[in-house]
Amino acid sequence: MAGLAPQINIPQLAHLKAIVISAAWHPEICDALVAGAIRGFKAAGISNPTTRTVAGSFELPLAAQLAFDEGFDVAVIVGLVLRGETPHFDYVCQGVTQGVMDVSLTRSKPIGFGVLMCDNLEQATARAGLPGSKEDKGYDSALAALSVINKG
Numbered sequence: 001m002a003g004l005a006p007q008i009n010i011p012q013l014a015h016l017k018a019i020v021i022s023a024a025w026h027p028e029i030c031d032a033l034v035a036g037a038i039r040g041f042k043a044a045g046i047s048n049p050t051t052r053t054v055a056g057s058f059e060l061p062l063a064a065q066l067a068f069d070e071g072f073d074v075a076v077i078v079g080l081v082l083r084g085e086t087p088h089f090d091y092v093c094q095g096v097t098q099g100v101m102d103v104s105l106t107r108s109k110p111i112g113f114g115v116l117m118c119d120n121l122e123q124a125t126a127r128a129g130l131p132g133s134k135e136d137k138g139y140d141s142a143l144a145a146l147s148v149i150n151k152g
Contacts, residue, residue, distance in 0.1 A: 008144065008147050009150075010040075010043045010044055011044055011147070011150035012044060013044045013045060013046065013146060013149060013150065014044070014045030014047065016044075016046055016074055016146075017050075017071060017072045017073050018046045018049040018073065018074050018075070019051070019052065019064075019074075020034050020037040020038060020041070020049055020050070020051045020052075020075070020076045020077075020138075020142075021051075021052045021053075021060055021063045021067065021075060021076070021077050021078070022052070022053050022054070022077075022078045022079065023053070023054060023059070023060060023078070023080070023115075024053050024056065025056055025057070025080060026080040026082075026124070028128075028130075029080045029124050029128045029130075030079060030080060032129045032130045032133075032136075032138065033078035033080075033114050033116070033128055033129065033137060033138035033141075034078055034138060036128075036138025036139035036140075036142070037049070037076040037078060037112065037114060037141055037142040038142075039138075039142075040076075040112075040138070040139040040140070040141070040142025040143050040146070041076075041142050041146075043143075044143075044146050050067075050072070052067070057079035057080070057092055057096050057115055058092055058095055058096060060077040060079060060099070060115065061095075061096060061099025061100045061102070063077070064100065064103050064111050065107065068103070068107045068109050072109075073149070074109065074111075074112075074145050074146065075110075075112070075145070076111070076114055076138070076141045076145060077096075077100060077111060077115060077141075078114035078115060078116075078138055078141070079114075079115040079116070080115070080116045080118065080124050080128075081093055081096070081115065081116070081117050081118075082118055083118070083120075089117075093117045097113075100115075112140075112142050112143075112146075113141055113144075114137050114138050114140075114142075116137060
């Protein structure tokens, strides 16, 4: 773990239309991240966030853009990219990161970034919000996105 997470006050934003978009790879990890993001949205009074699944992490930026086109106010994207033996990891991670930032900036809408980019499954498990996990990046990502709206 890189350090202590910031304390984010949970705003009450029940009027928002929220979506959690997940990659289909590594369902145990991604399902836990989705559950964490939903908990984060519900803590802010958003009672029924929409969920969607796309093939992989590379598809997440476009899925977020399409969701904003449909009228969603805030999104969280979740996935897991594991380092392998080829440069594929680097290309996917860079593409997802840049793509999500581009969508958020061009649409002026926040996207909580819950895509784990890990060397191994143990690192992912520690961050996924599973029983015994040290962190819940799905929950944290929802609160981070909502904190941007709350300050806007």
